[in-house]
Each structure stands twice: as C-alpha cells, then as structure tokens.
Amino acid sequence: MPDGTNVGLIGYKFMGKAHSHAFRTVDKFFDPTSKPVMKAICGRDEQAVSEFAERWGWESYETSWQTLVSRDDIDLVDIGTPGSTHAEMAIAAAQAGKHVFCEKPMAMNLAECRAMLEAARAAGVKHMVNHNYRRVPAVSLAKRMIEADEIGEIRHARFTYLQDWLTNPEFPMNWRLRKESAGSGAHGDLGSHMIDLAHFLVGDLDSVVGQKKTYITERPAEGTSSGLTATAGEGTEQVTVDDHSMWLTKFANGALGSFEATRLAAGRRNFNRFEINGSKGSLVWCFEDMNWLEFYSTESPAHEQGFRRILATEECHPYAGNWWPPGHLLGYDHTFVHAVYDLLEDIAHDRPCWPDFRDGAQVVAVLEAVNRSIDSGSWADVERVE
C-alpha cells in the first residue's frame, strides 16, 4: 500500500482547475487509502504554468509533458488537455509505467483509443476516463436502483445534452469549432457524456442511425478571450464542426434509445438529461437540477403513483454522506472529487477503474458508428471494443 500517490497533471485551463481542485479537496472530505500528492503541473507557457502551480499548490511544474511523464516521482499522470493530444500523452505515460487518468473525449478516433487501451494493458497500469457525470450522487443512485431492479427491464432510454452558447451568430470562433483541434462539435463533446451514461445505466449499443448539422457555418474570427468572455477579431472563419447531432439506437438488451446533442438550444445551459423507462418504473435526471433524481414506481399503491423527486443528499445516497447534512446541495466540482476518490482507491487496492480505457474507447466507437450512419444514410453497427 503506497503512503501517497504522486500526481502529475497536464493542462491548466478549465479542466486543470477542476482537477487541481479535486486533488486538493479529496482527502479533506473523504479518506483515501493513499492520499494524493500534487507533484507537478505541466503546460507550455512557463510563466502561466508556474503561476498556476503556485496558486493551486503543485510542488513543481514542467513545460514539457514528455519530461513530466518520465519523472520517477510521478505515479499517476492526469491528462486535462484538448482531445487531440490525449493519445500520444497517454501512451507515453503508460509506457513509462504511470497510471493514467484522462479527460474526455478520450481521443480523436477509435484507432487512437485502441492504441491507448493496448498501451495501458501492456503496461499493467490503471486507466480511467473522466466521465464525471456518473459520479453525481443522483446518477450513482439511479445506477444503484437499476441494479436493484427497481425499474425492471429497461425498454426506452432518451438522452439529451442541450447547450446554447452558440445560439448567437456573433459568438466568435475558438478551438472547439475547428475540426483539427476538436475532432467534432456537439456530437463528440456532449455526445460522449451521454453515451457514457447510457453504457453505465442501460448497457451496450448495437446499432445507430443519425444526422448532424452546422447551422451557423461562418463566425467572426477568434479574438482575445479571457475566461468566459470572448472577443471577436477581424474577418470571419469557417466553422468546421457540427452544432447539433440527433440519433437513434438499438441497445443490446432490446431497449430502444435516442440521443441529441446541441449548442443551439436557446435557454438550455447544460441540459444533460436522461429519462429511462422500465417495466416497473422510470428514472429521470437533468444536470441543471443535478441534486435531484425523479423516480416512478408501478409498485406503489395505485392512487399514490407519481414521479417523486428525490433530493440525493442523504447519507444513504452515494457520496453524499461525506459532505454536508441532508438538504445541502452539491455542485459541478464535487463530481471531480468523487472521480478522483474512486480512482485513488482503485489504484490503492489494485482494482479495475470505471470507466476505463475500454469503456472510453467504446464511447468513441459509438460516435464513429453514428458518423458512418450519417455518411451512408442508413443504420450502422457499433464496433465492439473488448
């Protein structure tokens, strides 16, 4: 049993903050068998990364990720950079014998994912993809209830992940809107979250059919951006990823499902929602009300049947008892703490992580099958990753 797990994190923007916060918070509210040690943060801009290191309490910093992954004092490499960089980093980290924690989307395509999975398996290291919504207490509770057969055999599952930050055509370009840097638009960015939840709660997808669209094909060129506020530069640029994707699926267990991802649904900020109907009941969750799980049971007395709204902050609910008394809400960042806790425990006890690189690769396999279905105008089988 290690007396500390040495972490090296690559990336110091949105995800860098979320992961740093998780590592420095996890052992305050939870009792990991082996506490994280925040050894090193890595980024290319030396001044920025050194400031980040100081602010967030990283013991050191690197400007080369190759250096970071080869350091002897690192046990776990955490990859929080854009998806186009994941494969190379993860493979190198695994080959250097490091456990790997990787942000989603796992990589740019299934081939990259398979290579990452092979490298991690060959090295015998732990590997996990950060699909953090699994670890919202209300979502974990849904999983537990499904496993306890509280809604019976699943028949329908509908997933939507609706955002609206691109509704305004004057919103300028950024890396998320270019195919070379982002791989895809809403389809991969939001779709990967939904597919992971579908795998978690319903099971494997057999086949898919769908459509995608870019409604606003040209945007003001990228200017300066600061935090959330973006300023347009001069001229315009072509948008090379989708704004929206919608698709249907047949699950391996016989259920039918639908998925929709968009950045143009006016009024929906982060509307990551599922509704699952089974032979004995239903479950509904939406990230915009993330602490609540809706549940319907056909087994209640007839006159009392109705969707109930469960506030998943009780000690009997997953993760919730480690924080505050019942009724005290959790937020987005808490889910990263839960992920890091589970990861540290899996490492400490030499258990498989979930979702691991196989799971993450399977998500990408579904995304690619949807793309094939769009190209062919017909149903496409989902490749199965073993």
Place this chain on the structure above:
Amino acid sequence: MPDGTNVGLIGYKFMGKAHSHAFRTVDKFFDPTSKPVMKAICGRDEQAVSEFAERWGWESYETSWQTLVSRDDIDLVDIGTPGSTHAEMAIAAAQAGKHVFCEKPMAMNLAECRAMLEAARAAGVKHMVNHNYRRVPAVSLAKRMIEADEIGEIRHARFTYLQDWLTNPEFPMNWRLRKESAGSGAHGDLGSHMIDLAHFLVGDLDSVVGQKKTYITERPAEGTSSGLTATAGEGTEQVTVDDHSMWLTKFANGALGSFEATRLAAGRRNFNRFEINGSKGSLVWCFEDMNWLEFYSTESPAHEQGFRRILATEECHPYAGNWWPPGHLLGYDHTFVHAVYDLLEDIAHDRPCWPDFRDGAQVVAVLEAVNRSIDSGSWADVERVE
C-alpha cells in the same frame, strides 16, 4: 348564412361523448354565427344509441351510417368511429354534399386519405380532421408567437407522446392492439397527433428515419370491458401493432427534429410534449400541464433570461377569454369545443378549415414514410400531398 348547422355524429363511445359535449356546449361560451343543431347520432346497437341520443340531447338516432349521411336534414357529418371506417364514411358523406368533420387518425393509409380529400374537394364541402391539441390555448399561443417571430428561425424540434397504459403485461387485448382494426399502435395513434403539431408549429417534413418495436407480443385475450377497466378473457392473443416508435426528421425549412410515441413509458399518462428551439428563443409545452406554455427569449436582459411559465388563461390568449377569469384552468374537453367553434365558423363564412383533409393526409404520408424507412433501414422521403 344558415340559421343553424345540422349535425349528424357517427360513433358514441369515447369520441362520441367528447364531440357531443362540444356541440352542446359551444354556443354557451362562444357565439357561433350559426349554432349547431344536434340532429342525429348513429351507432349499430339500437338500444345503446337510443339511450345515448336521449342522454346527450340528439334529436334522433340512426343505426345505419349510410342512412345518416343521406338524410336531407344533415349539414355536417361528424365521424367519431375507429379509423378503419373513416374513408368509406367520409367519402359517402362528401358525395352526399355534407361537410365532414373526422376524428384522427384520418384513415388507414395514404391512399384512403387521398380518396377522402378528392371526394371532399369534388363535392366542394368543408373538411376538417380533429387534431384537437392545436386548439389548446397554450398551443395556439405558441403558434401565434412563432408567427410573430418571437423565437426566430426554428432549428430544433423534439416531440414526444408518452403513455403507459400497456406497461403491465397483464393488460388484456383490445381493438387498439390489432392491426386490422387499428392500423398501427402508438406510431399512428400518438404519432399522428405529434406530426400534426409539427406541421402546425414548424412546417413540412422532408425525410425521416426510424424504428418501432412491440415489447409485449402476447397478451391475455380480450374479456369484458366496462369504461376504463378491462377484464381478461381466457387464453392469450398476439399483439399485432407496435408499442413504440422513435424517428428523426429533416424539416423542409432546415430544422432537424425527433419524434417518439410509446404506450410503455411508466409514469407518463398523456405526456404529449414538444420543445422547439429557434434562433431567438424556445417554446415548451406538455399536455400533462396543458394550461402552461414555457417560453425563453434571448432578447430579455442577460441577467433575467430564463424559461418563463405562462398560464395561458388570459383574455389576450387564444380561446381563453371565452371561458373563465384568468387563472381558472381548462381541461381536455375544452379543446373539442374550440375545434367545433372554429369548424362552425369556417362553414358559416365559407372559409377553409384547418387542419383539413390535405393536412390530415400529409400526417399519414409522414407515418408511412417512417414505416418505409424502417423496412429499408435507411432514410425515406416524405411524399407531399398537394
């Protein structure tokens, strides 16, 4: 201008009650130019139909619909029987020079619908299909707001119509579960309502792709049924219609959409819901909260933006001012009164009805395109009815 519109209604079950209630109520709350006169009700069981006539105030009854449609004192034939009978009745009524009001689904297939449309046009009579959800005040308000450009150019539209009365596998067979009597299951029964709303609010559909499923393929044989309670008979019978359908569409105006109809969504009694996202806002409605319309506008001040819940019971809202003061809710039956009022006015003023048989035929064209797409496993174009 007639001094009364003589109505003959065929059918005296669920729809017979709803229509009778509408005809006897409409001139109490509204002021139709020509009041309806409840001339005759028609059904095959003489005792039952005569009792119904007396109870509901029909002046006479017939046991043969052929007799009814040929009576000189009938101006308007209202068809409230199962869909397999609509075409023959509607064509005969039109040929007899009667205006025709027809329950949905309009007919068993597009060919029947086309024949009905041709007959009605040839006879120069008014024709209307009763897609009553258009006339929920909140839905009519949505239409008015879309026409006033309050949500801009429509980009996404999702429609679901979820019911759960077949969730229990012990629920016995009835006519709705047999292909020969019902034509289809959830797909046509619920789908036709959604498609009509989509035509009303978004516009024509160009192409579709989908899937259907019958989850519970065998049910207890039909026993006696009394009102809503069904009793199983001996043995079992095969279910020959779908329980569930899901499909995607490309609208002619460039929007993308999704549709889902099911009778197995535990906890959803009559969850006929749409969400429409445009370039300037969004609209959401669900029949289970039928008096409310949700509206989001990107044109509100930034710090005030949010979905607002409009209680569509104000005098400035469609139909609502004819009933009660603001805040006094309407129910399912009020929508039939609105439909009958509009129909009577269209007849009195010799205006086109909406939705008419062309509109109803177009709904069936979409249903059939989805079926073709399911057979082929690929996208199918929607035939356009002119």
Place this chain on the structure above:
Amino acid sequence: MPDGTNVGLIGYKFMGKAHSHAFRTVDKFFDPTSKPVMKAICGRDEQAVSEFAERWGWESYETSWQTLVSRDDIDLVDIGTPGSTHAEMAIAAAQAGKHVFCEKPMAMNLAECRAMLEAARAAGVKHMVNHNYRRVPAVSLAKRMIEADEIGEIRHARFTYLQDWLTNPEFPMNWRLRKESAGSGAHGDLGSHMIDLAHFLVGDLDSVVGQKKTYITERPAEGTSSGLTATAGEGTEQVTVDDHSMWLTKFANGALGSFEATRLAAGRRNFNRFEINGSKGSLVWCFEDMNWLEFYSTESPAHEQGFRRILATEECHPYAGNWWPPGHLLGYDHTFVHAVYDLLEDIAHDRPCWPDFRDGAQVVAVLEAVNRSIDSGSWADVERVE
C-alpha cells in the same frame, strides 16, 4: 325518490354561467339518482335574463327572486348572487320548503349565517355552501389520504390564496372593492375558500391572530365593464375593503397553521395552495396545477423518499373516472359538476350535504375572529357554530 329535481337559479353572471353549465352537464357524465330539471333562472334585468334562459336552456325565467322561491315547481333554490343578498334569499327559500344551494361567501356576517342555518334546519331542507375546491379530484384525494392516515397526525398546515388582478393601480373600482356590497376584500373572498379547505382537511380552528391592509386606497372610478375587461370612468373612488390579509391559527387538534389572501401578488393568478405536514408525510396542492397532488411519505424506503406528483385523473381517484381516460386533464368548471352531483345525491337519498350551512357559518366565524384579532392586536378565539 323524485323523478327529477327542479332547480331555480338566482344570478346569471360569472356564477350563473358556472352553475348553469354544471346542471346541464352533470347527468351526461354522472348518473344522478334524480336528474336536475332546469326550471327557472332569475335576474332583475328582464331582457338579459330571458336571453340567458334561452342560451343556457332554462325552461323559464323570473325577474323577482321572491316569485322564484315561492314557485311550487321548484325543489332546489340555487343562489349565485353577491354575498350581501344571500341571507334574505336563503331564508325565504328555506321557509318556502326549498332545498338551498348557496355560493360563497355564505353571507355578510355570522349573524346572517346563523339565521340561514336556523331557517334551513327549521324547514328541514337540505342546505349546502358551494366551496367548490373541495371537489377538485386532487383535493378530494388528499382528504381520502388523510382519513386513511397516510400522513399521520397533522402538525403544520399553511394555506395561501394569491391573486394579482389588483396589482395595477389603474385597475378601476368595482363592487368587489366596496365594503357595502362585498363585505370584505381578499380576506373574505379568498379567505373563505382557504378556511373551508382547512376545515375539510385539518379540522376546526381554535384561535387566530392576524393583520390586513389596503395598499392602494384610491382607484379610478368604475366605468363600463364587459366580461373581464374593465374601463375606468372619470375621477377616483376610495377602496373600502382590504387588498391583503395574513393570519395565524391554532387548530383544535394541536396543529399550527397560517393563512394569506391577497389580490396583489404579481404573477399569481389563482394560487390557491396548501401544504400540510403530518407525522408520516406531507401533502401539497395548488389550484394553478389543479390536477396534481404532491405527496411525501416517510414510509417509503429511505433512499426513495421524495415528493411525488400524482396526476389525479385515474379511475381510482375521486370523480375522475366519470370523465376521460387517465391523463386527460380537468378544469375549473368540472368542480361545479362534482358539487352539483353530490348535492343531487344528498337530496335524493336524504343525506346531509357537505359543506352545509353550519360549515359555511363556521367559515364566517373564523373570518370574524380574525377581524376581532386585528382590532385588538391580540389573539382571538373562534366562536364555534353547532
């Protein structure tokens, strides 16, 4: 057993419409032992009342209520006029041997109510006050669940009835804003509904303390009014009733409660809401979502506890099975049909009505106790009507 109950209705405005609709609808959806016969409608304006009689199907009309109540062919006198007229009419009707159905508020003060009660008892006629919200299916369901001990011993009960039609200071005067015609403002008009629900669901009130206020003391003079739209006349007039009242109570069973009535709660159209907390659960209802009842039970498994939203449209719910299939909503007017049905059955079977004149008088006793508490600035005991 009578073969028809002959009804005479006094008043043909808002309540005249609601009652007429109920009498002509009740035997369509329900099977009263003795059907109502709409014998006569009464109003002072002969042209208006004769038109109303014809429109709504009353066999005759009267312009003198004294004549109406003395007609031999009337069994039941229904009083739908403003409250200041109720006592005289009800007493005369009872003395003439007629059953009496009276709109709320029952009368202008407790003394009048007591006289009405004595007259009805002395005459041995049936007497009922139309607190129609008791007969919303969701509210009747709440009553049934309380009686079945589903929420245990009641501890807290909060009632609010919030409207907003007086928010705008330019809204002109009408009879509801004058003490001589209306008796009181929000306090009596809305308070009487809440108190009746409290009696129905919780039980008697022992003592009260409260406050009232008129925020807008002067309004444009009354002009012409047509339906819901009022036009101001010239000049202004003093408002002589309250806009708002709030008060606390101690129930006889040990529960504590609060009440609030207002016509100035911007955005609340008809927000008649209660929440009742018991030792084993809670119930919540609001008229703006009148078909839904919220229920929480401490007896569900711990991880599943949450407020559930019951759509009270099932055959197993009160009244609902007589209308439409599950999930088809009811509205405001349906509650009058339920009231009339129960009344007719009570008359036919010679059973006590509920709420009767004693119940209605007790409501007024509470309103008066609140007024006394306001005068004294301290708690006041509620007079008990036996």
Place this chain on the structure above:
Amino acid sequence: MPDGTNVGLIGYKFMGKAHSHAFRTVDKFFDPTSKPVMKAICGRDEQAVSEFAERWGWESYETSWQTLVSRDDIDLVDIGTPGSTHAEMAIAAAQAGKHVFCEKPMAMNLAECRAMLEAARAAGVKHMVNHNYRRVPAVSLAKRMIEADEIGEIRHARFTYLQDWLTNPEFPMNWRLRKESAGSGAHGDLGSHMIDLAHFLVGDLDSVVGQKKTYITERPAEGTSSGLTATAGEGTEQVTVDDHSMWLTKFANGALGSFEATRLAAGRRNFNRFEINGSKGSLVWCFEDMNWLEFYSTESPAHEQGFRRILATEECHPYAGNWWPPGHLLGYDHTFVHAVYDLLEDIAHDRPCWPDFRDGAQVVAVLEAVNRSIDSGSWADVERVE
C-alpha cells in the same frame, strides 16, 4: 495593504469544516487583495484538533481559545462554535484587536449581541456575522434586481425555512434540543437565517406576532453520534426548545410579511424559501434549488408574462463568473467561499462588512420580539439596534 491575512478559527465540527474549506479555496477561484493564511485552529480535544489541523492545512493548533485570540500572529478570529460561546470569544477577540467573523446565531440574546457590537466598535476592528445565504448567487441577484427597482415597491414577503430531521420521534436528543446549549430550536436556528434575508431584501421589521410549539416533548436520551447518524442511549430526556415557530410582521416600509421555521415538515430537507411580491413583479427562491431564481415582471408584454426560472450561473450574475462556465451548478459550500472573499476584501480595503454585528444583533432583536409577542399573546415592537 497586508500581504496576507492571518486567520485563527475556533471550532472544528460542521462549521469548522465549512470555514476551513472556504479559506483554503477562496484564493484559488477569487483574487483576494490579501490572501488568507491559515495560522491556527482551536478546539478543546487536543488529539482531534491536531488531526483536524493536519488534515485541513492549519499551520498550528490551540486548545484554549483565549490563547488563540491573544496570539500576535492572528489578524482575524473566526468563531465557528455553538452560539452560547460566541459573545465571550468575540469580545475577547475584538479587545485583542482582531477582526471577528462569527457564525450565526450571533449570540444567546440581544444583550450579548450589543456587548459584542460595542466591543468591536470600541476596538475599531471589522466584524461580520456569517449569514451565508445572502451570498448564494441567485439571492445576491435578487438583491441586485430589487435595488434596480425591477419588482417595484415591495408589498408582501413570505419566508419559510422548513426542515424535517426531527419528524421521527425516535430521533435522539442532542445539544440542539436543549435550551441551555442552543438557546432556542427552529425559531433561532432557522429563523435567524430568514430574518437576515428579510433585512437584506426587504428592510427592517417594525412589529411581530407569533406562536411556537414543541410537538415532541420527550426523546430518547443522547447516545453516540458519528457524523450524521445518531444512536439513542438509554432512557429519555425532555426537549427544552421549540420544534416550530410561525409569525407575522409589519415591515417599516409598509410591506407585510410572514415567517415559519420548523424541523418537522416531512419531506422538506432544507427548504429555505422566500417569495417577495412588489408593485412591478415578484421574486422567488428556495435553497433546495439554490442555483435558480424565479422572477415575474408586470412589464413584459401581456401574453408573455409568467414566472421565469433564471439559472444564476452566468458571468453577469454575482460571484458565478469566478467558478465554472454557465450552467455548471454551485453548492452549499460555495456560499462560504463568497463570504470569506467579501470579508477579506472588506478588511483589505477597510470597508464595512455586511452583515456586521449590528445587523446580526438586529436579527436577534427580532427573534426576541417574537418571543415577547408569544408571551403576551399580542403584537410586539421590534427593538431597533443602531
């Protein structure tokens, strides 16, 4: 300008965790002019407090609060112990020249509060009471909107704070249920939060009238407790504080209000809710959906009026822009970070804190006025703290 603000915290239970988390997190997401330095934590149990210090990153620990407050290297004393200890500690800290941050309820009675205020003023130190709900972004947004006159002149304000952890009579005794340690029950514990919000959003209270009750007067004796789970000991003990209080108020600005605090409202975990109705609109907020603010405006076009649900996570909303992108929810603990940030800035820039000891004392003055009104059975004036 200091180059760091040295903090000493007294108390290491629930509030000790919440405050420690805030101090170690604030300079990660915000940029305080002077960062907090976590100098010392204080508690009586040396082993426990030393472990806490190590876990949470306090540089040192003390077992005597007197020692802590006299340390030269402490600038700010943070008091997170039960209310019975606040006055003595705060006065000593102020006299030692330390700024004082004090948990609510501020003290056991108004006399103590006044003494604390005098001591702080005499010493010229900063003083702040931690009514953290003011700093929920949605609540701060409500304040901003009220100040911008978006709802006009306030007329009604209703506050409820409903919890249910004492619903079960088998829940055993703890310090919160004894008068000597807790001062009061729901009345002070929850009431103080509501009163502070009322002061913040509406203004001063002039007079009050109310009632309180202890429904369950005897509970199992205290056993061992571990986190949220309490085990009963042998025998029973008398409960000496209230379970529930309800009261009315007249605000100085002419608005009328109501308040209710309880620990027995089955199903309400932390239902701290307000609704404020003004002459131009309304605002509604509830902690159980803490990220959302409901807003109604009479100034929207008539057909669009409705309560809108604003997700207060935008950069234009208070505090929210420092955390995550729009639509990423915050939780309970974030409110402590906001409080600590504001406090540090007030110290750094020598500005008054809010709410300060005067504000906290005024809250207690209201609680005491309610108690006096209960004793007298009549309205009581609220003493004004200058």
